Amino acid sequence: MVLIIFGPPGAGKGTQASMITKNYDMLHISTGDMLRAAVKEGAELGNLAKSYMDKGELVPDDVVIGVIREVIKNTNSVNGYLLDGFPRTIPQAEALDRMLNSESLKVDKVVSIEVPDGEIISRIGGRRVCEKCGVMYHKLYDPPKNADVCDKCGGSLYQRDDDREDVIRKRLEVYSRQTLPLKTYYRDASILREIDGLGTIDDVRRRISDSLNQRT
Numbered sequence: 001m002v003l004i005i006f007g008p009p010g011a012g013k014g015t016q017a018s019m020i021t022k023n024y025d026m027l028h029i030s031t032g033d034m035l036r037a038a039v040k041e042g043a044e045l046g047n048l049a050k051s052y053m054d055k056g057e058l059v060p061d062d063v064v065i066g067v068i069r070e071v072i073k074n075t076n077s078v079n080g081y082l083l084d085g086f087p088r089t090i091p092q093a094e095a096l097d098r099m100l101n102s103e104s105l106k107v108d109k110v111v112s113i114e115v116p117d118g119e120i121i122s123r124i125g126g127r128r129v130c131e132k133c134g135v136m137y138h139k140l141y142d143p144p145k146n147a148d149v150c151d152k153c154g155g156s157l158y159q160r161d162d163d164r165e166d167v168i169r170k171r172l173e174v175y176s177r178q179t180l181p182l183k184t185y186y187r188d189a190s191i192l193r194e195i196d197g198l199g200t201i202d203d204v205r206r207r208i209s210d211s212l213n214q215r216t
C-alpha cells in the first residue's frame with residue numbers, strides 16, 4: 001500500500017505517521033525529517049534546504065523529487081510506503097505518480113488531517129523534539145516525564161528553527177497557496193479521506209485507523 005498523510009504544518013502528520021507505520025509495518029518517508037538530517041550533517045543538500053526551510057518556504061521541486069526518487073528506487077518495503085510531507089505541490093504529485101507507475105505501484109489513499117489555524121499555532125508553538133532520536137513531544141498535550149529530557153533516550157529536547165510564530169504563519173500561507181490544491185487532485189482521483197484532526201492524539205489515531213480499515 002502507498003499512503004500519503006497530508007495536512008497543514010503541525011496538523012499531527014509526523015505523530016500519526018509514526019503510529020501507523022508501526023501498526024502496518026510500512027516504511028515511513030518524511031521529507032521534512034530527511035531534509036533536517038541533511039542540514040545536521042552539513043551536507044550540500046542540507047545547506048540548500050536550510051535556506052528555504054528557515055524562511056518557511058518550500059525547497060524546490062526538483063531537489064525534493066530527487067530525494068524521493070532515490071528512496072523509492074533503493075528500498076523495497078513489503079508492506080508499502082507512508083509518505084509524510086510529500087508531495088506538496090502538483091508537480092511533486094505528478095512526479096510521484098510517474099515514479100510509482102514505473103515500480104507498478106500507485107497511491108492508494110491520501111489521509112488529510114484537518115486542523116484550523118488557531119490550533120496549529122498552539123500545537124507547533126509547544127512542540128519539542130529530541131535532538132538524539134527525533135521523538136516528538138508537546139509541552140502541554142504530550143509532555144515528557146522530565147521537562148526538556150527525552151523519555152526514550154535521555155536526549156535534550158529542542159525547538160525547531162522553523163517553529164517561530166512568524167515562520168509558522170509563512171508556512172501556513174505557503175500551504176494554502178501551493179499545497180492545498182493537491183486536495184482537488186486527489187479528490188478527483190477518489191482517494192482523498194478527510195479526517196477531523198481536533199481532539200487528542202488518540203482520538204485522531206482512531207479516526208485514521210477506521211478510515212484505513214474502510215474498503216472504499
Ligand code: AP5
Pocket residue numbers: 007008009010011012013014015016031032033035052053054056057058059060061064084085086087088092123124126127128136137138139141142162171197198199200201202204
Ligand atoms: P515538515 O517537517 O514536513 O513540516 P510540516 O509539514 O510543516 O509539518 P510539521 O512537521 O511541522 O508538523 P506535523 O503535521 O508533522 O505535526 P506533528 O506531528 O509534528 O517540513 C518542514 C520544511 O521542510 C517545510 O517547511 C519545507 O521547507 C521543507 N519540505 C519538507 N517537505 C517538502 C516538500 N515535499 N517539498 C518542498 N519542501 C519541503 O505535531 C505537531 C505538534 O503537535 C507536536 O508537538 C505533537 O506532539 C502535537 N500534536 C500532534 N497531534 C496532536 C493532537 N491531536 N492534539 C494535540 N497535540 C498534538
